[in-house]
Amino acid sequence: MKAAVLYAKNDIRVEEIGIPLLESHEILVKVKVTGICGSDLPRVMGDAAHHYPIVLGHEFSGVVEKIGSDVTKVKVGDRVVGAPLKPCHTCDDCLNGNFAQCKYYSFIGSRVNGSWAEYVAIPEANAIPFDESISFEEAALVEPSCVALHGLRLIQFQGGEHVAILGGGNIGLLTLQWAKILGARDVTVFDIDEERLETAKRLGADYTINSTRTGFEDEWKQITKGRGFGVVMETAGSDVTMRQSFELAANKAKVCFIGTPVRDLTFNHKLFELMNRKEFTLTGSWMSYGTPFPGEEWGLTLHFLKQKRLNFKEIIYKSFSLKDINEAFELYRQPGGVKGKILINNL
Structure with a gap:
């Protein structure tokens, strides 16, 4: 072969x-x-x-x-x-x-x-x-879709929250779609690439924010009325977005790192103080598996694909x-x- x-x-x-x-x-x-x-x-x-x-x-x-x-x-x-x-x-x-x-x-x-x-x-x-x-x-x-869904299931996502997705790449755009299916109050996608943000809009993002824009902090604070996001999904694996997630998180938020970093990360004491003060929950998410093997994520992805609720073609x-x-x-x-x-x- x-x-x-x-x-x-x-x-x-x-x-x-x-x-x-x-x-x-x-x-x-x-x-x-x-x-x-x-x-x-x-x-x-x-x-x-x-x-x-x-x-x-x-x-x-x-x-x-x-x-x-x-x-x-x-x-x-x-x-x-x-x-x-x-x-x-x-x-x-x-x-x-x-x-x-x-x-x-x-x-x-x-x-x-x-x-x-x-x-x-x-x-x-x-x-x-x-x-x-x-x-x-x-x-x-299906496999990358399961990675996205696994992260949301891991934090026991139940909908009704302002959701921030950091990174408009493949996993970020799949996480966007799952957050919408699972009942997010609204979803905001952050990226530095306008084409990716346009794709996010076509896939149902309620808001998109280019984090290179001056004053982008005011944009997300307006969306959440200054409270921050109840759910923050980091999908880029970037040291910048991983640090940014601490700032975007609301009090008692759930923050999930799906992205895999490729360089060392440094969090200063002020960011760690944010985690302490806000008492948000931070977890990593690894791959896409559960019980019974390989996990419900796989069957759910195929189900919602068949129902035309997921858009992979975009x-x-x-x-x-x-x-x-x-x-x-x-x-x-x-x-x-x-x-x-x-x-x-x-x-």
Whole structure:
């Protein structure tokens, strides 16, 4: 099969490799569409890959091509989304349903070969079927949607609050949509890119604020009547937005860090005093998993996609064929060159 194999920093080679062999509990998925995740960028353009060579890719949809001897719940020809986490299912964390905290996990597309290929092997338990009312392109975005929903479920979001979303990237725009579905009083998206903010408006943001504008603090204070936001979702992984979340939070707010930082963070004593004085709750959110594995986030995403309550098409920026994957990464190397999700399309 053809696969995009990462051999070293900035060294992706599209070449022929062997089709994965199946264990008895696994299925072989013919990949139709796969995404490039923000977490893939430091693996390709930096030194974050766990080992070389490796086939990356963990956001994907496809069709079941072959099944192992012990597989009973999916069949050849099923359209499936793949959940990339491979927890051990036997440690204390897994037995308590905390699969993302498994210390013995593997991960499709970072620890073992993933979906930047014509075929990928996954455990049967990691396959979530979907019907023809959902396109393969939409289904490839189920995994990042689950990341967004997981963060809101983690803070037990119940609606009725002013919600701030810091970062208008893919996860931020998905978090926006889920906050609206789950009953937010209003949602304000903060970003420094006007195109992203325009997309946020099209996807239902009640307010958008460019945080490079002079006086932007007055804008959000007017929205919340000076009280701040009851829910703050940080999705950019930026040191600036992580610090900003302390200032935006209302008294007794819930603040959730979904974004993954790539540099050291420093919080001064005044910001920490804000956390103490406001008594807001701060938590991190990691991946998209719950019990029963892989978690309700996956089925809920497919349900609301089918109901046309989620809009993934607005988030998709460009599609490339597998053989042209290096062209996609040329866009990432250009400042401001990527305005949404890039897909690798094998249709």
